[in-house]
Amino acid sequence: MTASATELTMGVEEEFFLVDRSTRAPVPRAAQVLDAVAELLGPQAQPEFYSCQIEFCTTPTRSGAELREQLLSLRATAARAAWDAGCLLVAVGTAVVPPADPVPVTDDPRYQRMARYYGALVDGRLGIVCGCHVHIGTLDRPRALELANRVRPYLPALQALAANSPFGGGRDSGCASWRSVVFGRWPTAGPAPQLDAEGYERTADALVRSGILLDRKMIYWFARPSEHVPTLEIRVADVNAELDTTVLLALLIRGLCATVLGECGPRGRPPPEVPAARLWAAHRYAAHYGHCGEALDPFTGETVPARTLTSALLRRAGPGLEAAGDLAAVRRLLAPLTARGDGAAWQRALYRRTGCLEAVVDRLAATTTRHPG
Structure with missing residues (x-):
């Protein structure tokens, strides 16, 4: 059953680097940029863990076209404020040019507490990462968890599509998504366990009570029920300079959720059984190779071209995409990504041609705010 495809909403959170216009390295100017956009954007503009990062959030929508317009407007507003603060807005999973000095953690009580508690993970240089999170709603916690249980085998394909962080510490990391590797050091960052609502409550309480996590917001599973809005949150993607990639991810995730929604409930088929070790390995492949x-x-458990998993994902999400009228748009958005390669591929290609990391940053900044199409 896919009629509910038209009922599910999409929302996107994108995290961005602020880099100095001269050095192209991250700079701690988030407070200045957020002050400049506060009156216009309100809670849609938020600080992130490090003071060189900002996050922008769309409002829920059922329309891919409206989602695109929101993302474009948010990026343009942020880029103008960043320019006035002497920096560039850059959508990339890890810093291409590393900061010379550690970037301070944002002056927020929760972030400061996390920095003290997880000391070795918080270096202010190589551990700064920017992701893209897609929210699907409106869903109560039991339905969000049922969807999480069913979509988890398809998330490595989405991770590979979004790979956009080949550089770390000013060098080629050897991975297409170095962000995935770096962020994977945090507790619970990885595939979600299969849980019902009762199991989720027990597990979340135990993680906080034990001190593994400081609070429930630190549940960083790749698919989780949001703690602040009634959605399923998919947290597997690098932020991408190509806005079309962000829209593609949101449409694919909404289509996938719509397709499997009819399988939920006592009369539906059970969630797919995938060994945890194999799922972890699939995510490691996605981080290393990306979509190329x-x-x-x-x-x-077989090794296949990444594009084979993309095709399988498209087939699985197809009924939900068709019901929402998004199938043609997804095919149109996927074609150029397949032809040119993922974000990591074109960053590497540009660096091979120029030998200049600053040129990669400039291209990323220009692409971040370029009008698609």
């Missing part, structure tokens, strides 16, 4: 190399099929 090999992948591990979570269902079979």
Whole structure:
């Protein structure tokens, strides 16, 4: 059953770097930029963990076209404020040019407490990462968890599509999504366990009570029920300079959720059984190769081209995409990404041609605010 495809909303949170216009390295000017946009954007503009990062959030929508317009407007507003603060807005998973000195953690009580508690993870230089999170709603916690249980084998394919962080510490990391590796050091960052609502409550309480996490907002599973809005949150993607990639991810995730929604409930088929170790391995393949190399099929354990998993994802999400009228748009958005490669591929290609990391940053900044199409 896919009629509910038209009922599900999409929302996107994008995290961005602020980099100095001269050095192209991250700079702690988030407070200045956020002050400049506060009256216009209100809670849609938010600080992030480090003071060189900002986050912008769309409002929920059922329309891919409206989502695109929101993202474009938010990026343009942020880029203008960043320019006035002497910096560039850059959508990339890790800093291409690393900061010379550690970037301070944002002056927020919760972030400061996290910095003290997880000391070695908070270096202010190589541990700064920017992701893109997609929210699907409106869903109560039991339905969000049922969807999380069912979509988890398809998330490595989405991670590979969004790979956009090949550089770390000013060098090629060897991975397409170095952000995935860096962020994976945090507790609970990884595939979600299969849980019902009661199991989720027990697990979340235990994680906080034990001191592994400081609070429930630190549940960083790749698919989780949001703690502040009634949604399923998918947290597997690098932020992408190409806005079309962000829209593609949101449409694919909404289509996938709409397709499997009819399978939920006592009469539906059970969630797919995928061994946890194999799922972890599939995500490691996605982080290393992105969309341009090999992948591990979570269902079979076989090594296949990453594009084979993309095709399987598209087939699985197809009924939900068709019901929402998004199938043609997804095919149109996917074609150029497949032809040019993921964000990591074109960053590497540009660096090979120029030998200049600053040129990569400039291209990322220009692409971040370029009008698609």
